[in-house]
Amino acid sequence: MSPGSRSPSSPDDELRLPRPPGVLRRFWARHPVFADILTALLCLAFSLVPATSFTDHIDDAVGVGRMWPFTGPVVMVVVVLACASLLVRRRFPTLVFLCAVVVAFAYLLAPAPTGGPMLGVAAYTLAVHRSTRACLIGVSVALGALAVSVAALAFTGVIGPTIAWNALVGEGLAALIGSLIGTNVGNRHRYVAALIDRSRQLVVERDQQARLAAAAERDRIARELHDIVAHSLTVMVALAEGVAASSDIDRARPGATAIASTGREALRDMRATLGILREDDAAPLAPLARDTTVETVDSARAAGFDARLTVSGDRPELSSAVQLAISRIVQEGVTNAMRHARGAERIDIRVGYRPDAVEVDIVDDGEPVAPAQTSSSGYGLRGLRERVVLAGGTVTAGPGAGRGWRVHARIPLGQENHDR
Known part of the structure; x- marks a missing residue:
């Protein structure tokens, strides 16, 4: 034992x-x-x-x-x-x-x-x-x-x-x-x-603190694994279906290349996340907080979606927590649109940098969602809310004004960003 x-x-x-x-x-x-x-x-x-x-x-x-x-x-x-x-x-x-x-x-x-x-x-x-x-x-x-x-x-x-x-x-x-x-x-x-x-x-x-710390670490690891695995597998499945449906080897080759690239990116992020489970001092204590917004949009485009990224405002220097939250918000919103939005062809991603906050919107044009399907009990949205709350922000998810689904998040910036 x-x-x-x-x-x-x-x-x-x-x-x-x-x-x-x-x-x-x-x-x-x-x-x-x-x-x-x-x-x-x-x-x-x-x-x-x-x-x-x-x-x-x-x-x-x-x-x-x-x-x-x-x-x-x-x-x-x-x-x-x-x-x-x-x-x-x-x-x-x-x-x-x-x-x-x-x-x-x-x-x-x-x-x-x-x-x-x-x-x-x-x-x-x-x-x-x-x-x-x-x-x-x-x-x-x-x-x-x-x-x-x-x-x-x-x-x-x-x-x-x-x-x-x-x-x-x-x-x-x-x-x-x-x-x-x-x-x-x-x-x-x-x-x-x-x-x-x-x-x-x-x-x-001490035992209570250890159990609380272990539970918090498990939740954090679960959020990271879900974000990495869910998005990467969704993209790879969409690409694999496109490759399987094509009989032209030359046309299928870019899809296969994209599958391999997505797998390598997922493997890299997985290694960075699982590094916290290692006991040696060389292992990182947290996943790398890099900006994967563009990569997420490119992967959606490679999977056949009309994904458009719009960035407004002057981007300030962001903390690792805020940067990671923005990347995961975009990743989760795009993944949900690719997996659950029936008939969706277009995904609009808007990132707006304000003097006091960062606002992120992900909207798709899928079929209207019934009220019974607006439950937020899914693990992805729950983990997303936890991540945004840790960054001091708020997030809402629900049916869009016309069609599809809309995810909106607002993350306030620290005082150090106000002075720049």
Whole structure:
């Protein structure tokens, strides 16, 4: 299968992304479930180990003012549930952060100063899997509420100074460290994701531009081939019919010579057109924009038509696009008259150079055309309109005032021609 016909299933097939640095980072990226389970177990271990040192008596050295029964087991249950929520931290980072805040408040009721990494892990999760703004707002509100609660409980004697300072400093540092690391990692992930997404868009846009360019080039080649082949074959068929109908070799010889000449001209133009399909730099990128108006009229005369060319006005220096459009307009109009105009004997071609535009008229004297036959769905006229539009002009085709068919085109000249 050729590269041009290959259609990848997704833009990711053509993206060549570098491998993430570090063996551990690549392992965590490939196994997110295992990473979440390990994080939850480590957080549970570092949170429950300090909780096992709870005592059931009031330790004045710690500064506990009063103690409620069964606070230790309640704190342990809250810690276990909060650590279990880490298993869904990628999908519900806000829920995990709220659970960590509940754990931080539960530590205030513990009979001894304790703490854990839960709030730091939750702040990291919120920054990575939600946003930096959400992490900043969440940590600020959580630490503010914790500070107010600690102050209220300390002033009322519910908790001692040691527990109060442990809660403020410990949870504050954990939340700060988790936020800083999470913000760094999250911003980097989002930046890389944005780059990858932009790369996907560029791949899609590149493929779309390539398809549009290929379609435009196919249309251009089709127009050139149609103009060359249709006209040349029409002339050669008319000449061949004349040669076949003549029994005099001397009279048939000019017709055969004209057939050969027309074939050579068509072959030359065909080579120039197909040169754009070659890959080497020596091939021309576009057909040669030479003036073939006189050759077209001569070929029509050789085929037995009374073709007359009238040129009026001073011809300015024309661009290649305008010159090619004029030549193809004449060629298409004459070819249509030779092929489709029943009973046509005369073809009048008029090219008028005006200060601001070039006007081209091709009129034949064939039989009147019925309204149902005035459709412009033919490829020749459609390609002709496309070519004239590319040159900035307009073209109309339809029945003539009396008999036959008339093609009229007007191509405006550029400002550079106005100044000459």
